[in-house]
Amino acid sequence: MINVTRSSMPPFEEYCNEIRELWDSHWLTNNGAKHHALQAELEQRLGVPHVTLYTNGHLALENILAALDLPSGGEVITTPFTFASTTNAIVRCGLTPVFCDVNDADYTMDESKIEALITERTAAILPVHVYGNLCAVEAIQKIADKHGLKVVYDAAHAFGVTYRGANAMAFGDASMISFHATKVFNTIEGGAVCYRDDCLVDKLNQLKNFGEDASEDCIYVGGNAKMNEFQAAMGLCNLRHLDGEIAKRRTVVEHYRARLSGVTGIKLCEPQPGVQSNYAYFPVVFDGYQYDRNTVFERLKERGINARKYFYPLTNAFSCYRGLETAGPDKTPVAQYFAERVLTLPLYADLAAEDVDTICDIVLN
Numbered sequence: 462m463i464n465v466t467r468s469s470m471p472p473f474e475e476y477c478n479e480i481r482e483l484w485d486s487h488w489l490t491n492n493g494a495k496h497h498a499l500q501a502e503l504e505q506r507l508g509v510p511h512v513t514l515y516t517n518g519h520l521a522l523e524n525i526l527a528a529l530d531l532p533s534g535g536e537v538i539t540t541p542f543t544f545a546s547t548t549n550a551i552v553r554c555g556l557t558p559v560f561c562d563v564n565d566a567d568y569t570m571d572e573s574k575i576e577a578l579i580t581e582r583t584a585a586i587l588p589v590h591v592y593g594n595l596c597a598v599e600a601i602q603k604i605a606d607k608h609g610l611k612v613v614y615d616a617a618h619a620f621g622v623t624y625r626g627a628n629a630m631a632f633g634d635a636s637m638i639s640f641h642a643t644k645v646f647n648t649i650e651g652g653a654v655c656y657r658d659d660c661l662v663d664k665l666n667q668l669k670n671f672g673e674d675a676s677e678d679c680i681y682v683g684g685n686a687k688m689n690e691f692q693a694a695m696g697l698c699n700l701r702h703l704d705g706e707i708a709k710r711r712t713v714v715e716h717y718r719a720r721l722s723g724v725t726g727i728k729l730c731e732p733q734p735g736v737q738s739n740y741a742y743f744p745v746v747f748d749g750y751q752y753d754r755n756t757v758f759e760r761l762k763e764r765g766i767n768a769r770k771y772f773y774p775l776t777n778a779f780s781c782y783r784g785l786e787t788a789g790p791d792k793t794p795v796a797q798y799f800a801e802r803v804l805t806l807p808l809y810a811d812l813a814a815e816d817v818d819t820i821c822d823i824v825l826n
């Protein structure tokens with residue numbers, strides 16, 4: 462059986478050594494030594510002034526939306542070609558998602574369609590670096606500046622991606638990354654907000670700890686979203702092996718490309734100019750192929766191979782948004798088109814070459 466992904470894990474002994482100190486200190490969470498070390502390493506590696514760690518990426522996104530003090534009921538321009546988390550975070554923060562369509566080259570927000578969606582209630586733009594493809598960061602920033610809007614990226618897929626030497630986390634007012642077990646870099650569960658504004662440091666740290674300040678007064682109605690020491694220790698170990706893991710992913714992706722490119726009716730995602738990929742996902746679009754996406758999905762499944770219809774359904778088609786005036790997949794036809802045709806094939810560092818061949822044989826035959 463081959464799953465769509467498999468978590469990267471350090472050697473068992475390495476993790477045991479990393480957590481050994483915790484049995485001496487008995488300090489398991491709340492800004493421990495591992496938390497400090499991971500935060501410092503990530504700030505350096507990602508080249509951003511501030512990284513605030515979280516127990517998962519979703520709560521990191523909710524906290525940065527709360528920290529920016531966007532007006533209640535304000536509109537956030539986002540896309541539906543994403544994981545549930547992006548849209549749910551907006552709504553759970555009392556904001557209204559307004560869905561912009563995606564482009565047909567890299568499935569990120571179509572910047573030419575943003576301005577038509579801006580109203581006097583628009584507060585922010587929340588684009589998604591889908592599959593690790595970088596959004597049109599420069600064009601989006603220009604629009605945001607012109608209209609006085611905040612930009613928060615869902616960069617859950619973009620750990621390790623760079624654009625002309627700049628880290629993907631450097632764009633917008635803030636970026637959320639996920640360190641979930643299925644992502645390129647994991648802390649089991651985990652996540653972070655990356656940003657430049659010094660004024661947000663205390664606020665984010667307080668928001669993830671019930672809203673308490675140093676005097677134990679609650680100055681915000683915060684929840685609990687802290688990363689614990691075992692998560693941070695996993696992150697410290699996985700970081701040591703990350704470059705090797707990404708290099709192995711690249712080999713897998715090159716093998717897939719060699720087998721599947723140039724086939725009529727199969728569309729692969731082309732590398733973006735100036736962007737160094739993290740090889741997070743391998744999406745394949747079936748359009749005019751002899752079999753449709755759902756048939757290929759079923760044939761793979763019969764052979765014990767779990768590909769994923771990712772992203773399907775669109776978030777603006779979810780039942781929980783049926784009453785929302787701005788929802789409805791008909792408003793984003795390009796996103797809907799890809800949601801019905803895309804399949805992400807299994808991809809992880811240790812996926813064997815013969816398994817890639819088996820998967821491609823099934824897809825091609």
Ligand SMILES: *Cc1c(COP(=O)(O)O)cnc(C)c1O
Pocket residue numbers: 517518519520543544546547589615617618638639640641650651652
């Ligand atoms: C994984 C993911 C999230 C949520 O991150 P968690 O760490 O799982 O909470 C948000 N957005 C996208 C696009 C994701 O893939």
